[in-house]
Amino acid sequence: MNTRNRHALGRRWLAALAVAAVGTTIGIGGAAAAAEPRAAASTPAPAVAPMATTDDDTPGARPYMGWSSYSMQVYAGNGSTWITADRIIAQSDAMHDKLQSAGYEYINIDAAWNDGVDEYGRPTPSSKLYPDGLQAVIDHIHANGQKVGLYAIPGISPQVYEADLPIYGAPDCSTGDIVKQPIQQADYWGIGYRIDFSNPCAQKYVDSIADMFGEWGIDFLKFDSVTPGSGISDLSLDARDDVKAWSQALERNDIWFELSWALDIRYADYWAQYADGWRVEWDVECYCEKTALTNWNNIARLFPRATDWWRYAGPDRGWNDFDSLNVGNGKMDGLTKDERRTAATLWAVSAAPMYVGNDLTQLDDYGIQLLTNPEVIAVNQAGRPAHPVSTASPQQTWYAANPDGSVTVAVFNLGQTDADMTVSLADVGLSGSVKVRDLWAKKDVGKAEGSFVATDVPVHGTRLFTFTPAKGTTVALNDDDAQLTYEGAWTRNGGLEQVAASQSLTVSVFDSSKGGAAPETGSSRVVAVNDTDPGIAYSGNWGHSTGRGLGDYQDDVHYAEADGSAFQYSFVGTGIDWITETHESQGDAEVYIDGVLAATVSTYQAEGRGAQQVVFSTRDLENGSHTIRVVKKSGQFMLLDRLDVMQESLLDVDHVAFDRAAPADAIVHVLRDPGELLGVYREGAALKSGTDYTIDGDAVVFGSAFLAALADGDTALEFRFRGDVQGDVHGAKDDGAAVSLTFSGTAVTVTGPIAPDQGEMEVYLDGTLVDTVDVQGDARLTQQKLFEKSGLKKGQHTVRLVKASGDVLRVDALSYVTG
Structure with missing residues (x-):
């Protein structure tokens, strides 16, 4: 199912009774008797990471840990049945018994908790869902030593606007005066009207609701359908004013403020200024009603998002939210055991809020082990988001430096076969000897110098380590x-x-006395990347088709059928083209450049078939490192044939020629400072400077003796240039x-x-x-x-x-x- 469509379907019940203030969710569904709140229990203190930078318990100080109702709301098929009083109380009690001693403390109630408004236009809890009142549920959660969260969206409902209700605490203000004119849509689903925050009464209205939440004892608010993001990033919807207003209102009530969903990375600094956390991708749920909570594809697609977002999170900024961590019950999760541990590891090393989406009353033993490992939780709570050494291979190493000099290292096997994975210490900023600890196994596994090998990492599996340097080891940051x-x-x-870069040079050896001729030379700017290039990272289910005879580049393509499947490629240059096939079996795809939606393109062709068609092109990027990511949105298939990368020329020519009948040196001028030239390579081996070639200013001179030793025809050489770390x-x-x-x-x-x-x-x-x-x-x-x-x-x-x-x-x- 298309992710955007899932919101329309998964939240269909939101629009059924759009009468809540500020778009807060609408409650429908059966009543349930609330259990008596248990007496406040003596609970072990939450686990706090030994590397944590602060003991501050204010909202946002560390990634939060807890439970959210939404995954089970989707799984059950009728969301309101999963937020009744008895259900919420059961989850609170289960978390108290099974997870709370490990640090889990939030019980977050998602969409559909309310069914109307009071005389001031403020949301009122559903009497059907909470027959003894929502306050009794809140009190029960607090008595368990936990915190409670609710849900809202931007804007104000049409009914509250038209009723022109007085605003609580602001006698000169009413709800009929605070809607932006002409009337505009406020949220993705079109439930509410946009609020005009140039009117001071608008802030007072939001304050009145936030203050009411504070009086109830609410500790957390999920604010959904935030734009730019949530599928709309063209500023036709813009909830930034809502975010700022709610931030100010919630902060004075010490309420955690979490933004959702799939926020636009171009505004990352804005989200960090006003919120404690923000979702970075579509929902993790697979919308497999009564079958599974999630699937591997929805976990795998988070890796490129973590690559884009990691540097925006931290103790003084806020946290990248990956959505619910659904790894608590193998019969429910939709993941293998290895995939469950991989998900838990990714959440931990990314310092993403760890909130469970499973039915906590049904956790299995393995799920409890995953969710309560103290050393893994310590990594999460330390708040040091990891980043990858490289994403050019399915076998990836991610790492984060810690204040004590140690380095957290995770290896992820995103490939299709088990693999031994070698970690270069230099790649994770260490030179010298280190002690290695396996955090999932909770044991030391020896020492390493130069490199460390994680053996037999299973398909979609992981290992998680701490590398602790010995005295005298250099730590690079x-x-x-x-x-x-x-x-x-x-x-x-x-x-x-300045980005490290390389450029190829073709040396053509011929003999004019035997009829040979020199090729034309020019400046090389375009690098063709075939769909088989190891630097392309595929997520989702992809196939590889060869020998089609349909005009494909190098006669092969990669193809995907499932919506949400994606490919990603990181490159250095000033532009890139996506070349693919167009056909009636294909549809739309979203193209992201550096994590930002650049275009939605169509690969549909009503009649016939188009081979090697450029369906997306950009030429105006700053010269440097960039990433393209393409996500399938519709159609039966999406294909990748090749990518053309436009690079800044580093050499004045792309060919040199050597004529055996008239031997002479060949000269190439470098267009970057020659002091940045690391060397010239042939099939990965460095040529000898001073012997095979010499450098004179910006000229690289290949001697005739070296050229004469090459075989007739073309030989590829590679010039490598240094860049910033x-x-x-x-x-x-x-x-x-x-x-x-x-x-x-x-x-x-x-x-x-x-x-x-x-x-x-x-x-x-x-x-x-x-x-x-x-x-x-x-x-x-x-x-x-x-x-x-x-x-x-x-x-x-x-x-x-x-x-x-x-x-x-x-x-x-x-x-x-x-x-």
Whole structure:
């Protein structure tokens, strides 16, 4: 089922009685007797990660843990039956008995909890669902030592607007005055009208509802259908004013504010400013009524979302929400045991809120083990979102550096066969010896140096480790790392970055005396990527078809049938084309560039078949690292034939020729500073500088002796150029802007670029100015050692870098040596 359609179907009962204020959900369904609330129990304190950066218990301090009703509402097929008083009380009691000692504390009631409004236009709980009153349920949850959540959406219902009701606590205001004119839709489903927040009465109306929730004892609010996002990102719907108003109203009531669903990443800083958490993808539920809660495809598609969003979350910002963690009962989840543990690992290392969607009264033993492992929960509560070393392979390593110098490392086998997975310590920022602990097994598994091999990682399986460095090990941190603290106005990338890149050169060897001829030369800009390229990550069920004889590039395609199936490819360049087949069996697809919806395109062709058709093209990207992701939305099939990547030319020609009848050196000019050239490679092996080729300024000269030794025909060489670490930097233009790192060690090194637009950088160590570094250079050169200090006393130190002059200061990487 199309995910957008699922909202129309899954929430159909929302529109049935659209009489709630601010679009809060509508309750329908049977009555149930509320049980007597149990006496407040003595419950073990929630597990707090030993690496957590704060003990603050205010909303948003750590990813929340608990239970949400929505997965079971979908699974049951009649949502209201899963939010009755007796059901909610049963879940609260089960969580108290089975999960609460591990840190789970929220009981969140999703859509359809109310059935009307009071005389002030504020939502009233359903008397059918809560015959003894919702307050009795809230009190029961609180008596269990837990917190309770409710649900709302943007806007105000037409009925409340037309009734022109007085606003509580604001005698000069009424609900008839706060709707934006002309009337506009407020939410995805068209339930409510958009509120005009330029009228101060609008904020007072939201305040009146939030304050009422506070009086009830509500601790959490899920705010759904938030735009830009929720399937609409063109600003035809825009709920940002609602988000700001609710944020202000809820904050003074200490209520956690969670945004939903599939929010637009372009506004990530806005969501972080006003909310404690935000959904990053469509619902995790498979909408397999009475069959399963979710499926593997809906878990797998979260990996690219986590890749896009990880840097936007953290202790001082808020949390990326992956939706319900449905791993508690194998008969219900729709996942294998390995897939259940993979999901739990992804939630944990991503610091995503861990809230269960299963019926807590029916958890199996394996599910309880997954949900209560204290070492895995500690990783989640530490609030350090992990990121991948690379997404070019189905076997992926994800990692996050911790303040104590250790590194959390997860390996995920997203492929189709069991695999041994090798983790390079250098790839996760470590050089030296480390102690390895298996967190799922809760045991140490030895030491590693250089690399570590996780053996027999099953299909769709995972391993989760902590790498703890020995004394004298170097810990390297990128500019995105959560341990770095930025002061002032900083921009990530924004065209200030330099990305590592490579470009191919074809050497054509011929003999003119035997009739051979030199090929035409030119500047290479387009790189064709076939559908079989290992860098393309496929999620969902994909097939590979070869030898079709239909004009496909290299006579093959990849194809998917299930809506929601997707492919993703990360590239360096200024543009990309998606080339595919068009046919009557195909439909629409969404194209995302760098996590942002760029277009919805059609691959439908009424008659005949189109081969190698460009259905999406972009040419105006800033030169750098980008990601394209295409998601199937309709039609019987979606195909990928090839991708064409437009790259900035690094060489002045794409061919050189060597004529055996008139041997001569071949000269290639590099268009990036020659100081960035790492080397020239043939079939992955480096050529010898000074022997096979020499460098003279920007000219790379291949000697005739080297060329003569090549076989007749074409030989491919690869020029590799260095870039900023991980292809990104943070930049500041205002003098006084600073970044600091607190670490425990005996040495520290600052690595970054020099460039013509940079000036001086002041370096403070433990509050004392120790150096002023000139980071200006005649050319833009990356990964230069800018500052180094060794021989520090063992213990904690702080290094602080301050922009002193120049147009910009770029921060790339810092490293320290453990003491």
